[in-house]
Amino acid sequence: MADVAAAAGVSHQTVSRVLNNHPAVSAQTRRRVHEAIAGLGYRRNVVARALATGTSHIIGVIVSNTTLSGPSGALLAIEQAARTHDYWVAMVGLQSQEPSEMTDAISHFVDLGLDGIIVVTNTEAAKDAALAACGATPTVLVTSARTPPAYSTVDVDQAGGARTVMTLLRGLGHTRIAHVGGPDGDLHAAARLGAWREGLPADVDADALFATGDWSSGSGYRAAMEVLARPALPTAVFAANDRMAFGVLRALSERGLSVPGDVSVVGFDDIEGSECSIPPLTTIRQNHNALGRAAMDLLLEAMERKPARSHRVPAELIVRASTGAARRGT
Amino acid sequence: MADVAAAAGVSHQTVSRVLNNHPAVSAQTRRRVHEAIAGLGYRRNVVARALATGTSHIIGVIVSNTTLSGPSGALLAIEQAARTHDYWVAMVGLQSQEPSEMTDAISHFVDLGLDGIIVVTNTEAAKDAALAACGATPTVLVTSARTPPAYSTVDVDQAGGARTVMTLLRGLGHTRIAHVGGPDGDLHAAARLGAWREGLPADVDADALFATGDWSSGSGYRAAMEVLARPALPTAVFAANDRMAFGVLRALSERGLSVPGDVSVVGFDDIEGSECSIPPLTTIRQNHNALGRAAMDLLLEAMERKPARSHRVPAELIVRASTGAARRGT
DNA sequence: GTCTGACGTGTGAACGCTAACATGAGCAGT
């Protein structure tokens, strides 16, 4: 910067003013400085600027379970939204459910002097660890967990999406609707499970229609096989995510049951490939881009010390060929 | 830091030495400083340290097309590998194929004073833009592109994987093997296409057995429908990725052709869900973790100014139910 | 003609750390 100042015949402070678009610089000086910058190929040192201002224009994003399409889609959408606001993203993908890993990641981000942090998490424990560690750094959570009112949150309307599924299936005449749920402790799994149970007729034995998976397609296959081995066959299966729904489709296929003729199947997420399963899968689409934009907007508000608020992104039902009317008499 | 120094009754420099595990500090002083640090809850300012040392312990990762499972899997694996070496990751997901977007991202990373950059890209243009912008910052490319010898590269052995597929199919007696290729300009698509063409018997008309997609399952479906509409049916289809293979499976199912009875199908990537397609998909597994570890190792070497070298991660054939012997007489 | 204010610019310190050198104590060898 000193070189630029010398080349333009001004002080380093004037160069700084030009760089920051400070109004009190004459047009002529401004031009001379710009020429000197271009001539010397000068680039401002971002680290020194961060040290002097205490602001880095970088936000941190922490995602809990990156092997899933949901969190990783959210990460990428957030990064995209951040960049449209001229923020850059540092990220950590947690490998375990250990709260300590979350704590370490957050406190490193705080040390780094990041302008803000967005935490994408699906468990209460991870959320609590994040809030305990984030201190005064503006933080937004992408989660379905309840949070103290001081923190903004964003999530896709999980329960609403799941209720839409149940409304669709009930409207098609289904009553014995099985559910392949996600893992215990996962808040999305819990929200989808809750909506399923509430959408079931009161006289149906929910426990007999329920099995649990770990989000993987293999676990969906096994869960479906387990349910199909029980006395009363379901007429529809609502899987808590598309991958498990793939496993359900395969299980039904192997058992010689047609979809949707014998059994209807619904998933959740609308991942790539759902439109080309056999048959194409009815599912709930999560709008990651809207989620990412909302998270970034709320973080910007938090950085301006505006009051926290929460935003819920609606889920969209995508009806494909895997759902049809319930068979009479079953 | 001055407070800690005062509390421990030493100079700030001694505190710095303790923090950096400098040997020339007596055990007693070291203990007193540690106590003072704990007592005051002191945390070192990472930005100031970066300014003083010129090193940030952060690496940048740029991924070209984050909507695909490959690049996003690579990103997450790299992040994981980086953290085991005590490096943190700043990331950018490019939204377009514009070289200028790559250039902007890289030059911002350079400005940021990152210790190194890893670029995950599948196109020549993006690779060239990256190399033009990275300057003196150590850079490793995750790509199949040819690069100047000054740069280390890592990739999964695309051609080798695709050759394995052809060997398998030929061994099962297939000769009319169709290929659903990836988009033009994509280097992975080109490598897989090349291996397919070379693995075909000389007297088979390759053009009649080829169609192109854009990696999406829908495009795989359309490409398969196009090939199936031609006079001579293939006995096997090799799709350039699993998602397009899903589309192929659906197309075959709708045309009433059984898999693998009438037609065998092979994909590439082994994405989640491939084990539960109908039928489960034979495919090539890409080891993202090995890729990420190798990329990080090479970057560490580059940061130490060691000579560049390249590493190729082997691809693994996963045989599932979608492949079987070719029908006699077809 | 002096005062006032706005405007453009320069000066010094500060941000919080580390690198390089300086200092001083302790000890062994001559």
Added chain:
DNA sequence: ACTGCTCATGTTAGCGTTCACACGTCAGAC
């Protein structure tokens, strides 16, 4: 007793910005 070495620690000067303030200059008002 003096030299020379090692070891532990302190002192000073940066790293490259921005911030707070001081300083001129010029216009307009009285």
